[in-house]
Amino acid sequence: MKGASGNRLSPGVRAIAGAVARGETTPEQALEDVLERVDATEPFIHAWTLLDRDVAREQARTLTLEAKSGRFRGPLHGVPVAVKDEFHIAGMPTAFRGPGARIEPADATVVRRLRDAGAIIVGKTTMPIGGQNPPTRNPWNLEHTPGGSSSGSGAVVGARVVPVAVAEQTGGSCLRPAAFCGVSAIKPTYGRISRYGCFPFSWSRDTVGLIGLDMADLALVLSAVSGYDPLDPTSLHEPPLSPELRLDDVRPPRLGVVRNWFPERSEPYMNEAVEAAAEKLAAAGATVEDCLLPEDFDVLRHAGQLVRAEAEAMHAGRREGVPSPITGLEFVPATYFVQARRIRTWMIGRLSRIFDELDGLITPTAPGEAPRGLENNGSPALLDPWTFLGFPAINLNGGLSPAGLPLGIQMVAGPGQDHALLQRGAWAERVLGVLPPPPLIA
Amino acid sequence: MLLKPPVTKEEALAWLIEQAQRAYGIEITPEIEARLALTAEAMARVSEVDLDEDIEPLLL
Numbered sequence: 261m262k263g264a265s266g267n268r269l270s271p272g273v274r275a276i277a278g279a280v281a282r283g284e285t286t287p288e289q290a291l292e293d294v295l296e297r298v299d300a301t302e303p304f305i306h307a308w309t310l311l312d313r314d315v316a317r318e319q320a321r322t323l324t325l326e327a328k329s330g331r332f333r334g335p336l337h338g339v340p341v342a343v344k345d346e347f348h349i350a351g352m353p354t355a356f357r358g359p360g361a362r363i364e365p366a367d368a369t370v371v372r373r374l375r376d377a378g379a380i381i382v383g384k385t386t387m388p389i390g391g392q393n394p395p396t397r398n399p400w401n402l403e404h405t406p407g408g409s410s411s412g413s414g415a416v417v418g419a420r421v422v423p424v425a426v427a428e429q430t431g432g433s434c435l436r437p438a439a440f441c442g443v444s445a446i447k448p449t450y451g452r453i454s455r456y457g458c459f460p461f462s463w464s465r466d467t468v469g470l471i472g473l474d475m476a477d478l479a480l481v482l483s484a485v486s487g488y489d490p491l492d493p494t495s496l497h498e499p500p501l502s503p504e505l506r507l508d509d510v511r512p513p514r515l516g517v518v519r520n521w522f523p524e525r526s527e528p529y530m531n532e533a534v535e536a537a538a539e540k541l542a543a544a545g546a547t548v549e550d551c552l553l554p555e556d557f558d559v560l561r562h563a564g565q566l567v568r569a570e571a572e573a574m575h576a577g578r579r580e581g582v583p584s585p586i587t588g589l590e591f592v593p594a595t596y597f598v599q600a601r602r603i604r605t606w607m608i609g610r611l612s613r614i615f616d617e618l619d620g621l622i623t624p625t626a627p628g629e630a631p632r633g634l635e636n637n638g639s640p641a642l643l644d645p646w647t648f649l650g651f652p653a654i655n656l657n658g659g660l661s662p663a664g665l666p667l668g669i670q671m672v673a674g675p676g677q678d679h680a681l682l683q684r685g686a687w688a689e690r691v692l693g694v695l696p697p698p699p700l701i702a
Numbered sequence: 703m704l705l706k707p708p709v710t711k712e713e714a715l716a717w718l719i720e721q722a723q724r725a726y727g728i729e730i731t732p733e734i735e736a737r738l739a740l741t742a743e744a745m746a747r748v749s750e751v752d753l754d755e756d757i758e759p760l761l762l
Contacts, residue, residue, distance in 0.1 A: 559751060562744035582726045586734050588741040591721035595705040599748045601759030606751075 267293050268300070269420040269697055273339050273477040276423060277378075280327055280338035287323035287338035291316055291380050294340045297421045301701070304402055305419055306395040307412035309345045309355045311383030319380050326378075335503060336484055337378030342416045342425035345384040347371055348457040356389050356459050368457025369489045370426055370468055377484035382422060385412025387433075391584070393634050400442060400665050400698040404630040407437030408637030410471065414441040417471045420697050424472040424481050429647055430461045432626070432640025434469030438655040439668025440630035440638060442695040444685075445471045446478050447643070448678045450650030451496040453482070454489030462570040463494075464601075465647055474694055475654070475686035479505050482678070501679045505686050513619040513684040515541060515671075516551030521558065525641055527628035533658045533667045534624055537692055544691040551614065551621060557645070560607055563600035564648040566592060608649055608675065615674030619684050625668030629661035642670065652678045654685045657692045666695055708749040715742035 270293070271279070279285040295313060302308060323338055345355050348364040349371055355361065366372075371381060386394035387409045396411040398404040399419035406415040410427035414437025417425050427434035429447045438445030446469055453468035460466055468485075472478045483503035489495040517538050523531050542548040569589040576590070583590070614621065627639050646653050651672055658667035671688065673681035696702060703709060703717045718738045719730050730738075 556751075559747055562747035565740060565744040566748060582728060585737050586722055586726070588718040588722060588738040591718055591725070592741065592745060593703060593705070596745055596748060598759045599705055599751070599753075600744075602753050602757045603748060603751055605760050606753055606757045609757075 267296050268701060270294070270297065270340075270423045272473045273336065273423045273480055276339045277336055277480075281332060283327075285338075287320040287327065287380055288317070290338050291320040291340055291382070294382055294422055297419075301399070301419045301421055304700075305397050305399055305406070305415045307385055307406075307415040307419070307421070309384040309386050309412065310352055312352070315351065316380060316382050323378060323380065332378060334377030334484060335480055336374065339379045339424070340382045340422050341374055341379045342382050342385050342413055342422045343371060344410050344413050344425070344427050345387050346428060346459040347426060349381060349384060352384065354459060355384070356387065358390070364457075366457065369454035369491060370485050371457065373485045374426075379484075385410070385416055385425060387411055388637070393637050395634065397634070398440060398630050398665070399701055400630075402700070404632050404665060405440065405634050405637045407440035407626075407630055409433040410437045410469075411637065413471050414438055414443070417441065417443045417473065418698065419701050424470060424477060427469045427471050428458060429467045429469050429643070430465045431647055432638070432643030434467070434471065435625050435643050435653060435655045435668065435670060436638050436640060438471045439625035439658070440666060442657070442666030442698065443471055443655075444474050444478060444689070444694065445469060445655040446482065446678070446682065447647065447653050448482065448486070449496065449652045449675050451492075451494050452486050452501075452652070452678055454492040454495045456489055456491035460574055462568055462574075464567060464570060465564075467647060467650070475682050475689050476505055479503055479679070479682045479686075482682070486678075496676075505683050507683065507686055507690075510683045510687050512545035512547065513687060514547040514549075514617065515620050515622050516549055516614065516618045517622045518553060519550045520552050522623040522642055525627055526624045529662055530624045530626075530628045530658075530667060534622060534669060537656070537658060537669050538622060540691050541688060546688075546691075551618065554610060559603055560645040560648055561641075563603040564644055566596050566600040567604070567648065569597055604648060611649065611651070612674050615677065619673065620681065621672040623670045623672070624658070625655050625670040629663060629665035629667060646672050649675075651675055652681050654681055656685060656688055657695050660695075703745070705749050709746050711739070711743045711746040714745040715739055718742055
């Protein structure tokens with residue numbers, strides 16, 4: 261699966277943008293490098309749903325002419341980006357909608373903002389469709405899932421085909437594939453990135469996220485795509501985040517390692533990896549202490565289950581016959597849904613107070629390594645509560661499992677603390693490092 | 703099925719099974735029952751929680 265010599269691994273977002281800005285490369289060359297890597301990897305990882313080379317090349321040509329005349333659209337000029345299939349791309353179908361899907365007339369807001377910043381939209385990446393996992397494979401071990409549901413986005417960044425991919429998380433679908441594929445990711449505060457043009461699964465849970473190579477890259481891309489969107493009434497009424505992490509100004513963080521609920525749902529080797537990471541962070545100057553979540557934390561799992569009635573409502577007019585699977589959510593009285601939403605509000609208040617004293621909580625991202633086979637794309641259990649609450653979270657390097665597969669460490673922050681979380685994540689990244697490319701790629 | 707007084711998982715499951723049979727006219731297989739049980743457990747657990755009146759079902 262090795263690519264042509266000298267072009268096996270995608271540079272990062274900042275590296276590409278800087279090289280384009282300095283005239284050391286062109287958007288056209290950056291794209292051709294991607295397409296060469298696609299040719300080398302796609303027969304093995306099967307990560308793309310739709311990649312129209314002519315359309316991508318036309319974008320790159322335009323961006324190259326602009327760059328040569330000194331016009332740069334934004335901080336991502338010439339950077340190739342992959343987009344999870346559920347996001348609308350103008351002129352392309354959304355495969356998730358099924359056979360005969362319409363050609364989308366307009367970009368999702370996140371796609372439009374990437375274009376406005378100068379990015380090349382390379383194509384659409386795989387996700388489960390019709391309840392079936394895609395044939396996408398983990399670039400660290402092709403016998404294992406890359407995770408889901410942002411399967412292709414995790415795999416193409418993990419395989420170093422592109423430096424960044426747009427993902428989405430309703431339960432655990434952004435951070436989990438990032439963890440399984442050994443790369444970085446952010447699932448921001450709910451509403452940080454507009455959901456307009458993203459196929460809805462559960463309106464109050466769906467969160468647009470990013471998978472990339474490091475925190476600084478994620479911060480740069482997030483600065484381009486965040487900010488209030490009048491087309492998404494749930495988007496935060498805040499300006500875009502700053503792209504600068506100013507790490508010299510960042511003090512060692514105060515971190516809480518969660519000692520209940522999460523460890524008992526994780527493999528022993530995953531808990532050992534969390535311990536090892538905590539020791540490294542403490543040795544580097546972080547304040548690391550034990551943290552116990554409220555004893556009734558588990559109620560979030562149940563409240564979140566009932567809020568999944570949103571998905572039932574979404575699909576009620578689309579399905580024919582008996583639904584599959586039958587969850588029973590379609591029968592649950594509205595009072596239970598309201599109660600579940602009230603429990604969410606209640607727990608947001610209680611858990612937010614943790615972040616008065618701590619900068620972040622540390623947990624595993626997933627119970628362990630990526631499962632073998634493609635039938636099971638992994639458990640969202642350790643991510644789901646924070647997604648339901650709308651708290652931001654990132655994936656950090658947790659080392660490798662005994663079987664040599666990536667492990668992820670989740671750092672969670674309080675609502676709205678996305679930029680600070682990326683800063684603390686970047687600080688932690690200096691200590692924990694990032695995983696090298698998969699042996700199959702390097 | 704009322705939210706209060708709190709329901710048990712068993713009560714909620716029996717109710718859900720009845721609703722599913724009435725709506726779909728199908729046999730409740732062990733697999734279907736297991737999925738309904740997840741929702742029944744969720745109903746039971748959330749119905750136990752008592753909240754102050756100022757806790758609102760905010761979207762954000």
